[in-house]
Amino acid sequence: MSALTAGAPKAAPSAAPPKPSAAAPRSVRRKNAALGLAAWVCGLLFVLPILWMVLTSLHSESDAATNPPSLAAPLTLDGYREFFGAGGGAGPWPALANSLMASVFSTLLVLVLALPAAYALSIRPVRKWTDVLFFFLSTKMLPIVAGLLPIYLFAKNTGFLDNIWLLVLLYTSMNLPIAVWMMQSFLAEVPTALIEAAQMDGARLPTVLTRVVAPVAAPGIAATALICFIFSWNEMLFARVLTGVVAQTAPVFLTTFITSQGLFLAKVCAASLVISLPVLAAGFAAQDKLVQGLSLGAVK
Template sequence: MSANATRANAMPAGGFPTSKVLWSVVGWLVVFVFFFPVLWMWLEALKTEPQAASSPPTVFFVPTLLEFQEVMSGDFPPFFINSAIASVGSTLLVLVLGLPAAYALAIRPVKRTQDVLFFFISTRFLPFAASLVPLYLLARDLHLLDNIIALTLIYTTINLPLGVWLLRSFLLEIPHDLFEAAQVDGASFLTELVRIVVPLIAPGIAATSLICLIFSWNEFFYAVNFTSSVAATAPVFLVGFISGRGLFYAKLAAAATLASLPVLLAGWIAQKQLIRGLTMGAVK
């Protein structure tokens, strides 16, 4: 009788446990806290400049796309295109260079494999500021300053260690018997990559690509130091709204919204592949 009473107290009239309802509320509150800055940015982008700069903030307003039109009619498109070229180009290079390297480290390891892995990941420990001067002098001597090719190569070197590390972890989940059977049938290295590796770790490749794409798209430090106008990217463009004349909140919000759309869309389209890729090997 007492057990039934305890169970009845824990279950509200709707039939859901009280603790589950509370955890759901807490979870939605956490989501709202993290999502609120993005929501506020979107709302600011739909205001006029006086409304966005008003204090206290304007809560009720008539939405307008005027700031989006001004941003798109200005200099934003070339910066956007530069970001797309550098991000997509570096991501493709990471996959082209990282997949064979990850294959060698995971499927055909040698005596110094662990040392190579440590070297790859240790390059991520180097502060960006420490490599700025050598890379800047090298780009200057090669006449690659303010050049989208230099930025693409820099982003590739930044993301390649992480890409190799992630791809190797995915490759370790493939049974070695598949590779042995393919080698018995006379399959070449390229055949193994195309017919075995790529289909089996496609979610992992998608997850690695999206992570590298996000890192490249959001990178600011090298972009602001290696470019001036021709090869400048979207993050550099956004800083231009902060000037001595003040901060243009509405235009900045509109430009930031446009700059964030590709990454948001890519994440939304590849969300299933991303979740599958990041959870590969989590369950044996």
């Protein structure tokens, strides 16, 4: 036994763990600093046009039209006063009310229609549900201008020209495919055990959708609603062609500041800032829901 032990090769001593290099944390810090600097530069590039618009809206028309623009020009609120009709012009309130009405009502209709459709395509999938989803998405591939003439003739023959309810229907049909596509992925993350438990307790489909599915998928529904609201608020082609004075929306009202007399840059910037405020306010109010909804299902 001792001979065998003596003749056996000795085990090599275990290698010592490598010492942490001092250069590694330094390189990581440099990489993080470079990424942070790049993020700040990208953020400033996105914010700089907005800041420039705000500054231009606070200048007079003569100072805003200078080339290059003068940063040290005196500030004034004349652009905002003229936008709100202080100079005797038309006020923006009817156009803002029309945009708010069209955006809110179309978003509500989209949610009412998209929630059952997304439920059928995700939790209770229909046959060939992927083909149904691609059919919904294919409706967005047709350019809006291609269907503008038939829609105009239809509105003219039915007396719906310059009618805000026509815009509500058009915005609903415009946003419904995107809403169904988004909410299908959100509702696919709802645990089926909750739905089965509610059905065992006697809950019908409307109760399941409103009491079980909607609270669980609330972040995704909020993200979908916010995106549909933004698309409806910013839409101008339909509103420009199909409306006149009664149903004029805020983006169409914005174009009235571009006249044959020239471009009133300060008033346009002031009007653009005021018209963008509802969308910005909605985005900030639903910021947490938007982030949760857009990241729902990203981590498995």
